[in-house]
Amino acid sequence: MPLSSRPDAQIWLAIMAAALTTALTVVSFWLSFEALHDLARSHRLQGERAWAWPATIDSFIGIGELLILRASLLRRVDPWAITITAAGSVGSIVLNIASVGVSDDPLDYVTAAVPPVAALLAFGVLMRQVHEFILSRQGVLTAPSVLPVTPSLKDVEQEDFEKAQEAVEEPEDEHDVTEEPEPVEEPEEPTGPLTQRDRIDLTVRGLYDSLGNRRPATRHIRQALAEANLPNSDGTCREARIRVEVAEPHLRTLPDAIAA
Structure with a gap:
């Protein structure tokens, strides 16, 4: 056929x-x-x-x-x-x-x-x-109106994100390391300050890892955004989750986390 x-x-x-x-x-x-x-x-x-x-x-x-x-x-x-x-x-x-x-x-x-x-x-x-x-x-x-987010961050706390930026900006002087370099190039970090939507997306993306590879519920997202002093309405939570899962489609197949 x-x-x-x-x-x-x-x-x-x-x-x-x-x-x-x-x-x-x-x-x-x-x-x-x-x-x-x-x-x-x-x-x-x-x-x-x-x-x-x-x-x-x-x-x-x-x-x-x-x-x-x-x-x-x-x-x-x-x-x-x-x-x-x-x-x-x-x-x-x-x-x-x-x-x-x-x-x-x-x-x-x-x-x-x-x-x-x-x-x-x-x-x-x-x-x-x-x-x-x-x-x-x-x-x-x-799907057409969604912008991709940075998919390589595992933690959403601002302190961890700043440490990751410093690690990328340091000159490469570790040629004597015995480990083989990874073939995949790391994505470039944003040069300017993060927008509010970028911070929301990073916060939501981190929940997938912090919940043990499970899809966060709206309640999880709302609580995480509130702790980060970010907008946390139901519409904002759902739109952020859609943007993250469009950027990384495999996240959509993870089992749902139970809203506590």
């Missing part, structure tokens, strides 16, 4: 997966609504009220999944979103099974439980696809 056709195939596969997942989500919620509607109608709710009652149960699944998606994009864990999703899912499953009544055939209960379970899983898969799409769009929109 030619290389140019591979991205097209991936796009079409993603579109087909999204379409099938959406169809599965709609069908699953519809079957769950039907069962809950029958349950409501058998307990003195008629007409529009019987159709509206299932929404008080299954809507929690959609609300919780959307809140989980939002928290995921913010790289946070939302306990309320998880609780809402779990409550809606468990309630829908239990009430769908209860709509069967008394039955000697276990498959009746299995049949009643499948739609709410499928609705939860299908909607979760759909939100995962939306999550990946949004992240891919964010990468496309932010």
